[in-house]
Amino acid sequence: MTNDIWAVAELEGGKLKNISLQLASKAAQLAAALGGQSAAVALGQGAQAAAAALGATGVNAVLVSESDIYDTYLVQPATDVLAQLIQQRQPKAVLLPATVTGRDVAGRLAARLGLGVEYNVTSADVAEGEIAMVVPAFGGQLNVNATFAGDGTRLILARQNAFAATKTGSGTTTETLPAPAAPANGAKISGPFGTEGATEEGHMTTVNGHPQYVPPPSRSNVEEAAIIVSGGRGVGGPEGFADLDALAQALGGAVGSSRPVTDDEWLPHHHHIGQTGRTVKPELYIACGISGAVQHQAGMQTSKYIIAINKDKDAPIFTFCDLGVVGDLKAIIPELTKLVQDYKASH
């Protein structure tokens, strides 16, 4: 086994996801500490175009395979390419994003090659020549220290925003990898569907007979967002999310929610933040009409700043916020949106 560290990038619709740059930055840092080489691996449509941004993180090399096979079948082609590379080149560790795709690729690699895999990692450093990690447990109440034993490449599934993206690199080499053959019993992808009427502005639609507010794509990915404006039952209904979306737009952030909101289909499910939804770690989290049950707290408590607005002065959210307002959302949010818009227009 070498002391090399790799990061696997994630591309969606040909676009590099933020977490890819975070993982590549961490790979460069870990490899430098171990005296090894670092590399970022980008597979799929847009891989070639993503090489420059990945290289700028400071990795020694970017391995690229530009082919539509990765977007035609779920994870099997990516697994085939990575498994072969890992066997040939024996990196010490491979960092992957703890997303649906990242987990599926890591799981298959672990089984195929007999490797150890640690998941939901929020910190990784070198200690005594080994990788020492932190993994949150029990809804984030406990930080568990984890490491690996024995031989074999270590697979590390890291959470969004676990690592900071750096821009220290120059002169990275790009290596082109051949695309794999189609898998024999592959899971073939089609779509996307249901995008009719999707606009750059949010809009109301009807799902199973219920009205639903659909924020536009730019304000949909809570895991990627640095600022999240999140709403709970206290928002009052799907229409109320238009106000929150306007604030998210002004702040350049995304729209999130607590569980009852997506269970009642006021918003699509991927906006749900909490123990059974997405885990986020933004710079700013504004909780609007969210009481702050432990299940919700588990999904957002590592946010840098938490601001809470709630009518109920006894809501638990006020025990773990930086700034809390006991007041009316309907009055506060539009006023705050206007203040932010005016500020941004003049700066």
Added chain:
Amino acid sequence: MARYPATLTAANKQGYNEEKSFRGNKGVPRQSLPPLLAPLSLDLEESTLKIVVCMKETPSTEVPKSLGADMRLARNPGDTIINPFDEYTIEEGLRQQEKLGGDVVILTMGPGATTEPMRRALAMGATSGVLVSDTALAGSDAVATGRVLAAALKKLSADLVLFGQSSADAYGGIVPAITAEFMGVPLLSFATKVEVEGNAVTIEREADVGYTKATAPLPALVSIAKAINNNPRYPSMKGIMSAKKKPLDTWTLADLGLDAGTVGTGAAKERVTGATPVATQRRREIITGSAGAAQRIFDFLVENKVI
């Protein structure tokens, strides 16, 4: 591998479903089968769709969790529930069975005794249960778990295997992929809709806008997203009574032909070295009243250079 014959007509399928439901209910005498169907029964036996739901028993969400001296989650076998994500999966398995016929088998790895979660799953309507239990399994990591599940699923000749999106105690979400790889079958993960047609399964998965579809040949694994939102049923009184009589097998590693050295603490490549409680200091500045609140929030954002 058990499959529908391609020529099965809609009418035959109907008969086939009835055949199945008679088989699953010992209270109904076999001779009450419509005589017309009797000659078909041999062929239809071949075509039984076997749905297997992999279920994890997780500590009750009501009980405070702690780490044991071995740095693993301290588990009290008397205080376990069906992993909350798996309730959606069991529900989906039962709905598929209602549509397609066949059996729903609940597969779990557990400490050995007939447990409450397994009884509850059977009471919800599953056909039978399999518990893989062996002292050598203690301390198994995700790879070992997938190895054992894959061996059990092969022994069961599973056609459609359903998993929850992850467990509510570990949140790994990687066991389905590990199991799929050991079985050499496709995995369709995070499904919000599942449709079996002939020899293929198609799922829908939520995207940032709209959804995508993925289709794979059976046998296949599908992991069910909580977003499927299918209101898992409560066991009826009749279900609870009949669950007590449903077949429940216990298998050991030897039954699966697995070497104890490939599972358990010894085979795990991950190590826990310590743990510290998380203490985040929050400012907790609380203001009351809507007047001036927006200005204060705005100032906070500027002060902390968030905007």
